Every structure is written in structure tokens, then in C-alpha cells.
Amino acid sequence: xxxxxxxxxxxxxxxxxxxxxxxxxxxxxxxxxxxxxxxxxxxxxxxxxxxxxxxxxxxxxxxxxxxxxxxxxxxxxxxxxxxxxxxxxxxxxxxxxxxxxxxxxxxxxxxxxxxxxxxxxxxxxxxxxxxxxxxxxxxxxxxxxxxxxxxxxxxxxxxxxxxxxxxxxxxxxxxxxxxxxxxxxxxxxxxxxxxxxxxxxxxxxxxxxxxxxxxxxxxxxxxxxxxxxxxxxxxxxxxxxxxxxxxxxxxxxxxxxxxxxxxxxxxxxxxxxxxxxxxxxxxxxxxxxxxxxxxxxxxxxxxxxxxxxxxxxx
Amino acid sequence: xxxxxxxxxxxxxxxxxxxxxxxxxxxxxxxxxxxxxxxxxxxxxxxxxxxxxxxxxxxxxxxxxxxxxxxxxxxxxxxxxxxxxxxxxxxxxxxxxxxxxxxxxxxxxxxxxxxxxxxxxxxxxxxxxxxxxxxxxxxxxxxxxxxxxxxxxxxxxxxxxxxxxxxxxxxxxxxxxxxxxxxxxxxxxxxxxxxxxxxxxxxxxxxxxxxxxxxxxxxxxxxxxxxxxxxxxxxxxxxxxxxxxxxxxxxxxxxxxxxxxxxxxxxxxxxxxxx
Numbered sequence: 001x002x003x004x005x006x007x008x009x010x011x012x013x014x015x016x017x018x019x020x021x022x023x024x025x026x027x028x029x030x031x032x033x034x035x036x037x038x039x040x041x042x043x044x045x046x047x048x049x050x051x052x053x054x055x056x057x058x059x060x061x062x063x064x065x066x067x068x069x070x071x072x073x074x075x076x077x078x079x080x081x082x083x084x085x086x087x088x089x090x091x092x093x094x095x096x097x098x099x100x101x102x103x104x105x106x107x108x109x110x111x112x113x114x115x116x117x118x119x120x121x122x123x124x125x126x127x128x129x130x131x132x133x134x135x136x137x138x139x140x141x142x143x144x145x146x147x148x149x150x151x152x153x154x155x156x157x158x159x160x161x162x163x164x165x166x167x168x169x170x171x172x173x174x175x176x177x178x179x180x181x182x183x184x185x186x187x188x189x190x191x192x193x194x195x196x197x198x199x200x201x202x203x204x205x206x207x208x209x210x211x212x213x214x215x216x217x218x219x220x221x222x223x224x225x226x227x228x229x230x231x232x233x234x235x236x237x238x239x240x241x242x243x244x245x246x247x248x249x250x251x252x253x254x255x256x257x258x259x260x261x262x263x264x265x266x267x268x269x270x271x272x273x274x275x276x277x278x279x280x281x282x283x284x285x286x287x288x289x290x291x292x293x294x295x296x297x298x299x300x301x302x303x304x305x306x307x308x309x310x311x312x313x314x
Numbered sequence: 315x316x317x318x319x320x321x322x323x324x325x326x327x328x329x330x331x332x333x334x335x336x337x338x339x340x341x342x343x344x345x346x347x348x349x350x351x352x353x354x355x356x357x358x359x360x361x362x363x364x365x366x367x368x369x370x371x372x373x374x375x376x377x378x379x380x381x382x383x384x385x386x387x388x389x390x391x392x393x394x395x396x397x398x399x400x401x402x403x404x405x406x407x408x409x410x411x412x413x414x415x416x417x418x419x420x421x422x423x424x425x426x427x428x429x430x431x432x433x434x435x436x437x438x439x440x441x442x443x444x445x446x447x448x449x450x451x452x453x454x455x456x457x458x459x460x461x462x463x464x465x466x467x468x469x470x471x472x473x474x475x476x477x478x479x480x481x482x483x484x485x486x487x488x489x490x491x492x493x494x495x496x497x498x499x500x501x502x503x504x505x506x507x508x509x510x511x512x513x514x515x516x517x518x519x520x521x522x523x524x525x526x527x528x529x530x531x532x533x534x535x536x537x538x539x540x541x542x543x544x545x546x547x548x549x550x551x552x553x554x555x556x557x558x559x560x561x562x563x564x565x566x567x568x569x570x571x572x573x574x575x576x577x578x579x580x581x582x583x584x585x586x587x588x589x
Contacts, residue, residue: 024411026405030490041436041439045436045438048434049432049433062441109327110331118324118325124331125575126575130335131338132571133515135518135521135537135564135567138564142338145342145556151353187335195582199579247428248430266430267428270430271433271522274433274434274437291431298422
């Protein structure tokens with residue numbers, strides 16, 4: 001259960017320096033295509049986005065972009081002064097926080113069930129993989145149909161069981177839309193969470209469980225005192241991964257509720273400025289702020305991961 | 315009784331999990347087999363099985379073309395990622411050199427990228443290369459997420475292989491290229507299948523770039539085709555054909571995932587827990 005980036009610490013057999021040198025040379029040669037491609041599709045476009053965020057670039061004629069300083073960020077029409085942007089930030093944070101919290105809890109439950117030994121376990125495991133395998137766009141459409149206000153099966157069930165007296169507009173009603181988006185995300189992402197937690201559970205040593213059982217300690221106590229602390233590192237990694245993924249949410253929101261302001265995420269806001277309004281400068285500024293947020297979280301996650309690892313080693 | 319009750323609870327919970335996971339897809343299949351007025355009756359079993367929706371979707375040549383586009387893009391992206399990934403993973407996983415850690419960190423960093431962060435820069439690049447509204451443009455764009463992922467997972471697999479093999483090959487005077495091809499590649503097949511599958515699914519499902527970098531229906535991939543499938547009027551979505559299209563797109567992926575279950579799970583955990 002190694003964690004986040006660790007350099008390989010294997011010791012190699014002593015070799016004559018010329019051999020080591022030629023190996024290093026070969027290594028760089030092997031890495032050249034990767035480095036070239038990464039610079040081309042990630043490094044360069046990222047730099048261009050940063051540059052565009054400081055210009056008044058227009059999608060129709062990117063070449064005519066003029067430098068405008070921080071206008072796109074703090075200017076009169078800048079992103080940071082746009083209430084819609086802050087609303088998108090709020091939506092995204094709420095979405096990420098709530099969905100990841102629920103996914104962690106549900107994932108834990110599913111993982112514990114999958115870790116138990118019972119006939120038919122493989123069926124449950126296969127079933128759990130289904131939501132993960134379904135393309136996000138498709139799951140959004142499937143749920144949009146089930147959540148349909150007039151003909152949806154969910155309203156139908158709730159009506160016939162008298163839980164609601166009239167059909168609810170799950171994706172159109174401003175007070176329900178974000179909740180619906182979260183519900184679909186929970187359905188889709190819980191398997192990922194469960195599988196990561198399951199992997200951690202299956203690596204736990206069995207001896208302390210034997211000891212606890214011999215001593216007659218209640219299973220819930222064992223779970224809280226033994227299991228949870230032991231899987232916490234893996235749980236943290238899974239949470240961080242999901243959170244980073246949730247912060248950049250696009251497909252699900254776009255397909256389920258399109259450009260509605262009630263559910264707009266930071267990614268949707270950025271793309272709308274960029275493509276729909278053709279304002280590459282503003283869109284790039286929004287994308288840059290999102291990038292900064294995610295980069296900060298990533299840096300934090302990597303640092304935390306390494307600290308934990310060194311702690312474990314020492 | 316004290317032993318039966320927890321068992322019963324476990325089975326109850328397990329059935330609930332299966333129902334929750336599978337029901338939406340089941341309901342999509344059921345809906346795709348209903349036509350006309352039947353669609354608006356939320357029964358869980360179609361009164362009669364009709365393939366009209368499938369005929370409607372597949373009858374439009376464009377959807378078949380989009381399906382083909384998706385396959386071509388995903389296959390090329392996987393091939394390039396694996397080709398570049400294997401040699402890079404060898405260098406990152408088995409050779410010690412200065413700057414390796416930094417390189418690994420940047421690979422990891424790129425895989426965390428919000429895709430929208432490079433959207434305008436990528437748009438400019440793709441247009442400058444004359445690849446806008448074309449499949450090669452999408453292939454290029456998809457490398458941004460498949461390549462770091464492939465390299466990362468293959469590196470973790472590469473590290474776990476015993477070093478004795480490589481040492482023996484070095485003693486025999488094999489060059490690094492021969493070592494990769496003759497020693498590691500045969501051992502890496504399972505890892506390649508796993509990573510390739512995951513990269514394929516990633517490319518198959520991608521939406522943001524496909525939506526932004528293509529324009530004409532003939533150049534679309536299936537996620538975009540499904541998202542933009544519309545009926546005669548704007549307010550009346552053709553739910554039957556949408557569900558049929560969804561099933562067509564999903565069945566191959568679900569089948570692949572179920573067949574390669576164990577591999578996929580090991581790949582996911584290698585990419586994330588170890589990542």
C-alpha cells in the first residue's frame with residue numbers, strides 16, 4: 001500500500017559507470033516522446049491559456065489579442081467581480097463537498113459488504129462496477145429520464161407510495177437541481193470509492209481481528225478502533241482523488257441541467273465564456289482560477305501523502 | 315438467532331447495493347424497448363419487445379459514423395499512449411537518473427489537470443495545426459489525460475518486476491531497447507491490457523474536448539451525439555432513441571469491464587492508491 005509518488009528505492013547491482021551512463025542516456029531517449037507530447041498538449045496550451053487570460057482575445061481571431069493586464073480578473077467585467085462566477089464557485093464547492101462526503105460513507109458501506117465472505121459476493125462486485133463503467137453522458141441521460149417530471153419512474157414511485165402529492169421537477173426546480181446532480185454523481189462515483197477502500201481493507205493484517213474476536217470485543221468497536229485508523233491513509237488518498245475530480249465537474253452538469261445558473265460549475269462557466277460568448281480572455285481567466293484551485297489542492301495532497309509516507313518509514 | 319440476523323442484514327444490504335447499481339441501466343434497457351405511448355407508462359417490464367428505437371438511431375447513418383469515430387479515436391489514443399508509455403515507464407521505473415522524481419511529479423500533476431484549464435490553448439493549437447473538427451485533433455487532445463495515466467500505472471507495474479531478470483540481460487550485454495522489448499514487454503502484457511482498457515474507457519467516455527473541438531455531426535464521437543440528440547421540437551426530447559443509443563454505447567464497455575473485472579480493479583487501485 002505504497003502511496004503517492006515515491007522514488008523507487010531499490011538498490012541496483014554495482015555496475016561500471018559507463019554502463020550506468022549509457023543507461024541514463026537510453027532513459028532520456030526513451031522519455032523524449034513523452035516529454036515532447038506532454039509539452040505539446042499540456043505545457044504549451046497551459047501557458048497559452050495563462051497568456052490569453054491577460055488579453056482581450058476573441059475566439060474568432062485569436063491572433064488579434066491585446067494585452068490588458070489583470071482586467072479579466074479584477075476589471076469592471078472581470079471574472080472575480082461577476083456574481084455568476086461566484087455562484088459557480090459556490091455550486092462547485094457545495095457539489096464537491098457534499099458528493100464526496102456521501103460517496104465516502106456509502107463507499108465504506110459497500111466496501112465492508114464486499115469484504116465480508118458470503119456466497120454471491122462476486123455478483124455484488126460485478127454489479128458495483130456497472131455504474132463506474134457507464135459513460136458519464138449516458139448516466140446523465142439515463143437519470144434525466146428517470147427524473148423526468150412528467151413520465152419519470154422516480155416521480156411515479158413517489159406518487160404511488162404517497163410520499164409526494166404532486167410531481168417534482170427534479171432537474172428544473174432551482175432548489176432541487178443541484179441535489180439531483182449530486183445524487184447522480186453519488187451513484188456513478190461510489191463504486192470507485194468502494195473499490196479503493198476495499199483494496200485497503202483486503203491488505204489489513206488478520207491477527208489483530210483474531211485477537212479482538214477472542215477477547216469478545218463488539219464488531220463496531222473493532223471497526224472504529226482498529227479498521228478505521230488502519231485504512232485512514234488509503235481513505236484520505238481516495239477522498240483527495242475524488243475531490244479533485246469533483247472540482248472540475250463538467251459532463252454531468254452540462255448534460256443533466258445544461259447551462260442553468262442554479263447548477264453551473266466552474267468548468268461550465270469557463271467553457272461558456274470561452275465558446276458560447278467567444279470571450280477567450282474571460283474564459284481563460286476563469287479556467288486559470290480553477291487551475292490554481294486544483295493545483296493548490298494537488299500540491300497539498302502530494303505533500304500530505306509524502307509526509308505520511310516518511311512518517312510510516314521512520 | 316444472534317447469528318442469523320446479521321447474515322440476513324448482510325444479504326439485505328447486498329441486494330440493495332445490487333439493485334441500486336444496476337436498476338438505472340436496467341430501466342434504460344427497458345425504456346429503449348418501448349415505443350410510442352408505452353414509453354410514458356413507467357412499467358418495469360416492456361409489454362412487448364420492439365426494436366423501433368434502435369432502428370431509428372442506427373438507421374441514421376450519422377450515429378453509426380459517430381460510433382466508428384469513437385472506436386477509431388479510442389484505439390489510436392490507446393496505441394499511442396501504450397507505445398510511448400512503455401518506454402517511458404521503463405526509464406522512470408528502472409533507471410535512476412537526476413530529474414526522475416520531478417518528471418514523475420509532473421506526470422502526476424498533468425493527470426490532475428482540470429481539462430478546461432488548457433481548453434483555449436489547445437483550441438488555438440488544434441486550429442493552428444489545421445485539426446479543428448477532425449478526429450486527429452481529438453486524438454491529440456486526449457493524450458493529455460491518457461498519457462500521464464498510462465505512464466503512471468505502467469511505472470508502478472514496471473517497478474514490481476524482479477530485477478534479477480534485467481541484471482541477467484545486462485550481463486549478456488543487452489541494450490536497454492532489447493531489455494524493454496525482450497525482457498519486460500512479455501511480462502508486462504497483463505499490465506498493458508489493464509492500462510489499455512482503462513485508457514480506452516477514458517477516451518470512449520470523453521465529452522468536453524469532443525464537444526468543443528468538433529462541429530459537424532459527421533466528426534462527432536458518441537457521447538456528444540447522445541448529448542445533442544434532439545427531436546422535432548426543442549422541448550420534446552426523443553427519449554426512446556436516446557435510451558437506445560445509450561444502451562448501444564454502454565453495452566460494449568460494460569461487457570469489457572465485466573470480462574476483465576479483476577484486471578480493471580487492479581489497474582484502478584494501482585493508479586490511485588499507489589498513485
